[in-house]
Amino acid sequence: MSTGIVTTALCKVFPPRRTPWSWRARGTPVAAVSGLSIAIPAGQVTGLLGLNGAGKTTTIRMLSTLLRPTSGTATVDGLDVVADARAVRRRINVIAGGERMVYSRLTGRENLWYFGQLYDVPRARLRRRVGELLELVGLAAAADTPVERYSRGMRQRLVIARGLVNDPAYLLLDEPTLGLDAPIARELRLLVARLAADGVGVLLTSHYLAEVEQLCRHVHVLDGGRLVAQGSPAQLVAQTDRQHVLVVTVGGSVPAAVEAVRAVSRDTGARLDVDVDEAGRDRLTLRHRDDLAGPVVDAVVRAGGSIVTVAVTPPTLEDAILAMSRATPAGVR
Template identity: 40%
Template sequence: MIVVDQVTKQFKDKKQVVKAIDYLSLTVKKGHVVGLIGENGAGKTTLLRMLCTLIEPDEGNITLDGENIFENKEKVRSRLGVLFGSETGLYNRLTARENLEYFGTLYGMSSHDIKNQIEMLAKRFGMRKYLDRKVEGFSKGMRQKVAIARTLIHNPDIVLFDEPTTGLDITSSNIFREFIYQYKSEGKTIVFSTHIMDEIAQLCEDVIMMHKGQIVYEGSLEDLYAQENNRDLNYLFTSKVVRGDLYV
């Protein structure tokens, strides 16, 4: 379980100080798929970067199974799979297979396990035809699929995605969604941000709605629908922002 307790994060923008996260608290339950919703600048990416230990909060604590995630970053990172938007983290001069082999090695995987994982991911994401081609000539969608495979190469317990279906066609997006269902059935914990409300509705048990670094709703989708007597996520999010709801 991930617990975020009264976390704040500020950044300096020229002469201004921008508060990206404003005393935010939330809980991500083990084995749940959680959708993260908010406008651009709401603090979603900053939150995800803190969860994966890339940046530390100015105040507050973040724990994973009761342990502060910043006290043993390497241990935490070995359990995480992370993909941030268009930051694929791939090496253009290497083939897709070589990229996946390289990242598998970084995670301390054996050659046997790397080979098996690559075959499984290549089959699942339809990458076999270009697995041994250099990444530099890939389309955006092809690169995104390899990047998702790179994120999952070490079979992590927890996966953090920022706009994971960006650049994917309908077929590839559906494959990704099927993979989420499989990971959920295996008890994996998944947190992903998206502007596509249908993805939240189809894939998630829980949702976190953010606005200006704060939470306007955290909890199950079904509870939200029941509270508002409405199942239209676009309307529900807009309504909470306009009303200025803060989740406590």
């Protein structure tokens, strides 16, 4: 039996919309996911990235048995998400961003008690588990307050606790930090890392790419429902031709220093822009795949110039995702 979540040639085509009382279709079928083959192993955080409409949420909905694939297969520890849906649901859970997925009229404690019962968590264990989860998400003090009186962040924290109530072997996180305050979002990231270290397989989609870079060992990039790249965050950044941006401000106006930097630019193929900052100092901007701070500073100093500021902006995963999405031919989107 294979372990982890595995998809093979997974496809989801949404049929044209129909009005409630007529069979007349409006629009055309939409292929939300096409031929997706990925693996999400246990014990690590795997990222699923892409722009809006890339197919991330549809993929999560298929993996969590909420939607049936149009074709292809998806298995969780060898259990098929369609044929063995009930067994799959015992092994997974989903945390989605936003404030829904919990009952407004119930208290936080009552919500967790209810969902725990639906997951067949034994009664004695459930009482303890509910208390632990409320502590974990910082809602112990508001445990017996109806959720309708919670703030947005509190509701989202309860959604997170709900997603953990059955001790899932796999956790599917769809924008989990949406609407969370920075400290709580940081706590959640630490929690996700801890869960993965304890053996939980986590699939994470997030618009906060720094979060993905921090947590994910492996990332799949979708565009138009298709897998366009995969690898570690560093490999993905390297795959695209993104550049470091180096900005050096030279003290005073030293023509020899600027010439020396031009020479570095010619030798390395870096693109150089020269202008003057607000204080009348030469500002040199170089764009190159590598970080050229060392050779440039060295050249300026050798030419008799002095360095006022140096700033290097490395290429980010965000740049890489945007570049990959732009690179995908429109026909396959």
